[in-house]
Amino acid sequence: MAKFQAPKGVSEYFPDRSLYFEYVRNTLIDSARTSGYKLIELPVFEDTELFTRGVGESTDVVSKEMYTFEDRGGRSITLRPEGTAGVMRSVIEHNLDRGQLPVKVWYSGAFFRAERPQAGRYRQFYQVGIEAIGLNDPEIDVEVIAIAERAFKTLGLKNYQLEITSLGDVDTRQRYSKDLRAFISTLDLDEATVARAELNPLRLFDDKREEIKSAMASAPILLDYLSPESAAHFERVQNGLRALNIDFIVNNRMVRGLDYYTETAFEFSHRDLGAQSGIGGGGRYDGLMEQLGGQSLSGIGFGIGVDRTVLACEAEGVALPNSYFLDLFIVPLSPEAKASALALAEQLRGEGLSVDIAYGDRSLKGGMKAADKSGARFSVVLGDDELASSNLTLKDMRTGEGEAVTIASLGAHLRSAR
RNA sequence: GUGGGCGUAGCUCAGCUGGUAGAGCACUCGGUUGUGGUCCGAGAUGUCGCGGGUUCGAGCCCCGUCGCUCACCCCA
Structure with a gap:
């Protein structure tokens, strides 16, 4: 019987690396959420034409990298290669642009491009993105860039660079x-x-x-061709970034791969990555909404590559925060103690603490080994003595020191150590 | 899509001019009747990516195929 393998070129995250992925993704999302962006959850497949019209037929993404197939009703369907077109489709379809502007949304999920896999380039990859739709306000451009910047900073990244430019309006281009x-x-x-x-x-x-x-x-x-309005817009964006102490360089030769970008465009790249060094990028798009059948509104957004940001964090040795580890690992010494251990664990879990148990009737040594491997901050042995007296020895797994605590005060001790 | 490198134990890899498979780490148990990370001992683990060919004999040579990897291209 042949063993199954994942399809070519996909990225997978499983323990313990998946914790790292989760941390990076959550940090990116938090940066958007704290800036007033709300979740938009969309399908991973769309009408093929949405991408040919939105992203642009001449782009490589559309012309040779799309996963396109016919569904059972004979419709041409494509696995989303990027996020902006789908967001615009949904905004137009559900009239989200009829209320107060800008519409601010974030998304997170898998995207698909049929490319030859390489370091940092996968056929299924993950992005966190945001879009601010409806106003052509340079301060929004600054906010969008600041959200990406703050996320990278929060993660502790240093070896990255922000490049910006202006592509001007459609006539200028x-x-x-x-x-x-x-x-x-x-x-x-x-x-x-x-x-x-x-x-x-x-x-x-x-x-x-x-x-x-x-x-x-x-x-x-291109910058020499900018209209007075575009030049003024770009100037305000640069001033805004300076006011927020965000380092950037103007790259007047920047190339963006998707056709819809106008005015402000930007890219974050990381020095310690290979050929695929772009960890995030985005820009403003003036004609996209109208192109897709909506009213003529401007928007701006970015997509950050979660896979590449994970690689960047690993390259820089970014450590996981404590909250991604267990608070407590319980080592029961008998079947009776195991039942009590589970009851205790469930009680603490209900209080928001993360707790695991040594299952499988292991020896004390084996149980302690499991506690060590679990990465838990503390461990506790539960045997006849402890059950009889309700007194425990709470062991700090980093120092090896034990502290006498009662079962009743266990939760409080764990919380204070967080 | 084009080109280079590589597929041997869970992981990292060794395996001479072809003679029928090994190390370290990890894992389980024990040394220590109730305390992990060090040390010592023991144990378990492979259709040598897959298919075909050459040969008395293939992990090693040849062809094909799948996959991984790096670069071009492109981008997150």
């Missing part, structure tokens, strides 16, 4: 794109590169070959 294409046509390029430039001329700014880099050094720069 078209004017610029024309000039950039004209410039590129003067270069002597191979066929594949010309084809890439035709899809999106900005891509050439990302090329890793030295000869292309130097050739592009004299290319026209």
Whole structure:
């Protein structure tokens, strides 16, 4: 009988690494929740056309990385490759944009792209994202960036960098794109590169070959084409970031992979990761809602890669907080004691403490070993003496020291040590 | 999609010019009749990724395939 394996290129999190994943994801979510964003829980599959129209047919994500299939009713369905299009669809469908603006939502879940797997790149990957929809207010841009920044800081990350730019409005982009294409046509390029430039001329700014880099050094720069309104918007965003002491650099050659971005665009990258160093990114999108059949409102959001943020935390040696470990591990010495241990554990669990027990009628030594492995802060042995007297020895697993406590005061002791 | 490296015990890996499998760690028990992490002893564990070929004989050679991994590309 052949053993089953996970499909190619998916990321899985199981103990104990899953605790780490959970911590990172929760920290990202908390940053959004504390800023007034509310959960939006959406399907992982959507009408294929939502993505071809929303993300853009010319993007690699849509043209060659989507998991698309026909459902039983003959509809073309696609596993979501990103989060923004689905959020916009739901906002439009349920008229969330008819109330007070901006609509502020966060989401967390799995996304799918049929790429060749690599360090930090998976076919099923996890993102936490937020969207603030309905107002073109530069201070919202600042808030969105600050939420990502604060999450990374809370995790304790240091070796990352924020880059920002402005892509201008739709007209500006078209004017610029024309000039950039004209410039590129003067270069002597191979066929594949010309084809890439035709899809999106900005891509050439990302090329890793030295000869292309130097050739592009004299290319026209988008920031020089900005309208007075766009320039003023971008200026306010930068001032806002400075006011919050958020470090950033303006990267006037930044390339974003999705077609819908306009005005402010940003990216967080981490130094200790491999080729896939982007841990999060996002930007403003002016035309997206209208493109998807809604009213013409602007929005801004980001997607943070949970998998890559986990890798970044591991690279920097970020430690799990105490609350992710057990408060107490009970080692019962007999079947009778085990029944009492379970009753005690359930009582403490009901008080919000995390407690586990040595099952399986193990020896004292085996039970203590299990207590050690569990990572619990304290352990306690439950035998005939303890049950008779109600007096316990609460052992601090870090120092090895024991303290005499009564069963009644056990909960209070554990809480005070948190 | 293109290219490089690699698949041997739960994990990390060794295995000479082909002779039929090993170490460390981890695990279980014991040394210590009621206290883990150190030390000592004992024990359990493999269709050597899968399929085919060459050979008297394949973990080792050849072909295919699946997977992992890194890079290109792309992006979270």
